[in-house]
Amino acid sequence: MTTVLIVEDEPQLLRALQINLRTHGYHPVTATNGTSALTAASEHRPDLVVLDLGLPDMDGVQVITALRTWSQVPIIVLSARHAPEDKVEALDAGADDYVTKPFGLEELLARLRAAERRSIPAPETPVVTTKDFRLDVVGRKAERHGEQVRLTPTEWKIVELLVRNPGQLVGQQQLLLEVWGPAYAREAQYLRVYLNQLRRKLEPDPTRPRYFITESGMGYRFEP
Template identity: 65%
Template sequence: MNDVLVVDDDPHILKALKITLHAHGYNVMTAPDGGSALRSAAQYPPDAIVLDLGLPDLDGTTVIKRVRQWSRVPILVLSARHGSDDKVKALDAGADDYVTKPFGLDELLARLRAVQRWSFQADEAPVVTTASFTVNLAMRQVTRGGQDIRLTPTEWGILEILARNPEKLVTQQQLLTEIWGPAYAKEASYLRVYMAQLRRKLEPEPGNPRHFLTEAGIGYRFQP
């Protein structure tokens, strides 16, 4: 997975990212707007897309939705929009992660590696192993220290979604909609209760979680 499409209307950022990514082993294609990005992605399918939201022709969220009509390519959003609403919209549209400007190159490269790992792992055997516990998605079984951990159906549903998306930021709305249904999409308090229960059962230090991380106001990230 070495071909990356970078989409940004700032020529300086395009140039800097092209140089940096190329230096780290990526083949880089660039696009200055949404229309050319869609054409490029269709004609030369990349292994990942780094996408700015503030494009001159199409909003980045629209680009994500259109790409998702025909591709599961990992999409990393790179934007100056810091509001949680913008992040949630991009993630719900199908983005895999989000980095805000100004950004550190090390973080950007780490996030890019993470979304590519998630894409690769999605098709692998469904066993997720952490330093604290093991999740067998096929057997619907969780073990910790060699002992089976009993989870409620709701706890399992949340864990399964997060475990199938390691290191990916999953929004509250995604979890609520998939577990409880669209009518509960804004009931964040439900999630807080069940996440606290999962942490008590699976985290070595529930008050200082290392596996079930909260992105305040946005969602949760599972760190194996």
């Protein structure tokens, strides 16, 4: 079931969207302001976001900008702002579509379906094998020289983000947001602690990592 995060501060409209989307086979998750929207996006990992721009604590464009630092979830703006400059600002910030209020339900549903078709799921990397260890990312099983290695759920989240992007830098902020959520966006020490744990469990020499590489001040990368 496709999860849709609805961000709307008008209670009647929020309730109507929630009921109608559920009726049409979606799983709605709701938020009434920008802060709770970012938290919900981190916790629920929605497949789509429907976002009002006029929120009580921050502008919707700020929500789009914050989401785009760590997520490529399709975002459909649903706003009473009709000016071309408002649409351009939202789309430039990273929105995928823009629907003006008042709107027809059938049009919104069609936009949701189109956004679903355009979204590309993350490529699967079910098994990673090196000369020192084997990781089954989907099954969450790790082996080192034929022996089982226990990784914590948090360690698996970090591993998954890194091994799905082999050889590529994954930024500190992206890791913090995707693993721990917006409240931990500045807690870089969390990453240092967990990366050291991973190296002790998987690297042949944790003091000279071969696979889980630190890019000082920027982030980390996995070298298969």
